[in-house]
Amino acid sequence: MLESNNFHKVPHRTANMSGAKERLQLQEKFEIMPETLGGQFRKDFPPYLDGLVRSEPHHYVTTPEFAKNAEDIYNLAPRPDDIYVSTFPKCGTTWVQELVWMVVNQCDFEKSKKEQLSIRSPFLEMNYMLPLKLAEKFEREAICRKANSPLVDKIMELICYWNLMDWLRPFIRKAISFVLGDCLRDLEQIDQMAGPRVIKSHLPLYLLNPSVLNTSKVVYVARNPKDVIVSYYHYHRLLEFHHYTGNLEAFADYFMTDRVYSAPFFPHLLDAWNKRHHPNLHFVFYEDLKKDLRGEIQKIAKFLGKTLTEDQLVKLTEHLRFDNFAKNETVNCEIGKEIGLMNNSGNFIRKGKTGDWKNHFSPELNERIDKWMQTNLEGTDLRFITELEQQD
Ligand code: A3P
Numbered sequence: 001m002l003e004s005n006n007f008h009k010v011p012h013r014t015a016n017m018s019g020a021k022e023r024l025q026l027q028e029k030f031e032i033m034p035e036t037l038g039g040q041f042r043k044d045f046p047p048y049l050d051g052l053v054r055s056e057p058h059h060y061v062t063t064p065e066f067a068k069n070a071e072d073i074y075n076l077a078p079r080p081d082d083i084y085v086s087t088f089p090k091c092g093t094t095w096v097q098e099l100v101w102m103v104v105n106q107c108d109f110e111k112s113k114k115e116q117l118s119i120r121s122p123f124l125e126m127n128y129m130l131p132l133k134l135a136e137k138f139e140r141e142a143i144c145r146k147a148n149s150p151l152v153d154k155i156m157e158l159i160c161y162w163n164l165m166d167w168l169r170p171f172i173r174k175a176i177s178f179v180l181g182d183c184l185r186d187l188e189q190i191d192q193m194a195g196p197r198v199i200k201s202h203l204p205l206y207l208l209n210p211s212v213l214n215t216s217k218v219v220y221v222a223r224n225p226k227d228v229i230v231s232y233y234h235y236h237r238l239l240e241f242h243h244y245t246g247n248l249e250a251f252a253d254y255f256m257t258d259r260v261y262s263a264p265f266f267p268h269l270l271d272a273w274n275k276r277h278h279p280n281l282h283f284v285f286y287e288d289l290k291k292d293l294r295g296e297i298q299k300i301a302k303f304l305g306k307t308l309t310e311d312q313l314v315k316l317t318e319h320l321r322f323d324n325f326a327k328n329e330t331v332n333c334e335i336g337k338e339i340g341l342m343n344n345s346g347n348f349i350r351k352g353k354t355g356d357w358k359n360h361f362s363p364e365l366n367e368r369i370d371k372w373m374q375t376n377l378e379g380t381d382l383r384f385i386t387e388l389e390q391q392d
Helices: 039-044 064-074 093-104 109-114 132-147 150-161 169-180 187-192 225-238 248-256 265-274 286-291 293-303 310-320 322-327 335-339 363-377
Strands: 029-032 053-056 083-087 198-201 217-222 281-285
Touching: 029 064, 039 248, 053 064, 064 187, 083 093, 093 109, 093 198, 093 217, 093 286, 093 293, 093 310, 109 310, 132 150, 132 335, 217 265, 217 286, 217 293, 225 248, 225 265, 225 363, 248 363, 265 281, 265 363, 281 286, 281 293, 286 293, 293 310, 310 322
Parallel strands: 083 198, 083 217, 217 281
Antiparallel strands: 029 053
């Protein structure tokens, strides 16, 4: 069993966040998934040197690094003016993050152009997902690439040789911010951030502070799992942290058998779906955003108690349209390519379609996915937009 305090942590304040009275104990316990330590899995996901872990009792799949920090994240105190954008990965998080940030910041287009979305709206668990060795590699490469000097290469080599990366991490992070501009906030910075905070998280609700839903507002975004599988597959090939080398069919199997980061898919969605009538939770489908972006912006603004002028609404709808969004350098994560976090196999803001799965699945694979969906939706009233409606 992985206990938070037995492992090396990414340095940040580990006491109660925001002066909370008592440190909360996370009931979820994480154990290494032995099948992820060798065999075909290790070949398909070469960077997962330490494998993945699965939690009990909820079976959440994540990295050992996250497991070490999960309780600190759980202890981040929510505030009444916080808005959490909560999703399973690839459901339209970035899109809705920018939407929500704009709505709560009076459509401040100027600021949104100047500052990375990841700074305006931090990704709660981002700093705590990567295995430390891999994070060090990215940090080292980012600095060397940017400095483009044999002397810096040599210094970084020595720092790694003497195992000083850990000790120097706060300095290294500052150096990276200096050369690349700010693009990450750690937990302590999130804790101290001025409100209203728009916080992105892929964590299921039970891994967030248990007061979140009664204290803050949550916008939950869901998407048809067939398009999520395709989008997640491309993302796993794009991100050097995953560097997936297998094919789509094998990836779909990993996805359906809960052997990908953030799995299992259905419990994540169903937990939020079952809470959708809570006054602090707004549930939105990616497919509805595609169908009527303007209408969904209005619904979200109403949920957040904000009113947009006609002019703001028109401009925001345009700002969020796929073509504009994909070109927008503060949201499209192209900076990830500079840091070496992403390769050149594609783009983070990729295609933005509903029903793209039809270009990828064989009839046999589609049938298997249909069965998997049917089994998981049995006894629930959650339904995804049907195939016919998905033409766009
Ligand atoms: P695809 O890979 O299918 O293109 P997340 O932000 O949760 O990682 O979700 C990423 C998915 O949302 C990607 O899907 C991406 O292209 C899509 N997306 C991002 N911005 C979008 C926009 N403005 N309009 C439509 N889809 C968008």
